[in-house]
Amino acid sequence: MIELERINRILIVRLAPLGETVLTTPVIRALRCRFPDAYIAYMVAPTREDLVSANPHLDAVLTYQPSVPRLIYQLVRERFQMAVVLQPTFRLVLHTFLARVPFRVGFETNAGGKSLLNLAVPNNTNQHEVQRYLDVVRALGIEGELADEPEVFVDDAAQAWANRFFSKLNLDDGRPVIGLNPGAATTYRRWACANFAIVGDRMREVYDAHLIITTGPREGELAAHLAAHLARSPVIVKDTTPMQLAALLQRCHLYISNDTGPMHLSTALKTPTIALFGASNPLQWGPPWRKHTVIAREDCPFMRTLSPKAWDAHPEVARQNLAAITPDAVMEAVEKMCLFL
Numbered sequence: 527m528i529e530l531e532r533i534n535r536i537l538i539v540r541l542a543p544l545g546e547t548v549l550t551t552p553v554i555r556a557l558r559c560r561f562p563d564a565y566i567a568y569m570v571a572p573t574r575e576d577l578v579s580a581n582p583h584l585d586a587v588l589t590y591q592p593s594v595p596r597l598i599y600q601l602v603r604e605r606f607q608m609a610v611v612l613q614p615t616f617r618l619v620l621h622t623f624l625a626r627v628p629f630r631v632g633f634e635t636n637a638g639g640k641s642l643l644n645l646a647v648p649n650n651t652n653q654h655e656v657q658r659y660l661d662v663v664r665a666l667g668i669e670g671e672l673a674d675e676p677e678v679f680v681d682d683a684a685q686a687w688a689n690r691f692f693s694k695l696n697l698d699d700g701r702p703v704i705g706l707n708p709g710a711a712t713t714y715r716r717w718a719c720a721n722f723a724i725v726g727d728r729m730r731e732v733y734d735a736h737l738i739i740t741t742g743p744r745e746g747e748l749a750a751h752l753a754a755h756l757a758r759s760p761v762i763v764k765d766t767t768p769m770q771l772a773a774l775l776q777r778c779h780l781y782i783s784n785d786t787g788p789m790h791l792s793t794a795l796k797t798p799t800i801a802l803f804g805a806s807n808p809l810q811w812g813p814p815w816r817k818h819t820v821i822a823r824e825d826c827p828f829m830r831t832l833s834p835k836a837w838d839a840h841p842e843v844a845r846q847n848l849a850a851i852t853p854d855a856v857m858e859a860v861e862k863m864c865l866f867l
Contacts, residue, residue: 545788552660588600614636632662702736704782706783
């Protein structure tokens with residue numbers, strides 16, 4: 527095993543959607559604490575650069591190249607001494623091997639097992655995702671109390687954009703700002719728009735709140751559908767970059783969201799969040815940290831056993847799970863969180 531004290535150039539690799547990229551951020555902090563003077567770069571999937579671009583614990587953010595020769599050339603030129611591969615994908619381990627990174631640590635891969643890894647870590651999914659990623663850090667001998675709460679840093683340009691947005695729409699008048707996120711990657715992971723509307727109208731009645739609906743690039747019709755159910759027109763946010771969305775969520779007093787990427791982004795920004803689960807394991811994916819609340823049906827055995835992809839075969843069960851979550855349950859969670867006292 528290589529002497530860790532000699533390592534001064536580190537590559538982190540994780541090609542992931544928005545939420546999973548956010549959940550890897552405790553690894554960045556842990557590596558920076560262990561290697562305070564090292565050059566640390568993170569290679570992300572295209573369009574995910576924003577999520578870590580302002581992270582002060584990183585020296586560089588690299589974008590994954592679809593051209594393997596160009597990718598290998600880029601990595602060779604960077605002269606990394608250690609690669610930390612945070613997904614069980616043999617192709618990525620192979621790339622770091624071909625790039626002559628001398629020390630490679632990561633999960634046992636689906637196709638290659640421990641092959642080409644100097645230090646292979648069991649891929650234990652029976653725990654929270656953040657703890658799974660931190661297993662790789664622990665395998666390096668980095669022990670003690672590791673901070674496990676994700677963090678996303680917002681750059682000045684996005685802060686300025688959010689300031690203009692709030693000022694233009696008079697959202698900075700002291701009233702609570704509540705974000706509603708009705709979207710999700712698949713329709714069976716979405717709580718009914720009618721339920722979101724009931725909660726939104728109650729938030730206006732009880733707390734005199736502003737309502738902001740956030741949607742993804744292919745969910746514009748969903749925002750309009752929810753808006754049509756509300757008693758008064760909300761603010762609809764679309765066509766934002768991940769960094770702009772982060773700046774907006776940072777200024778919300780509460781975010782109510784399905785289990786999807788923006789939910790993880792909200793929790794990483796320390797915005798109080800209510801996460802609605804119907805088709806994934808809350809123990810693995812739900813935010814366990816202070817300020818946040820997870821609402822999920824407790825009597826569904828699939829919630830603890832099915833992988834995210836396996837839910838595609840059980841969409842009706844997922845819809846039943848979400849239908850079991852009532853607007854009253856969400857409002858009760860809001861009251862218990864004591865956000866507006």
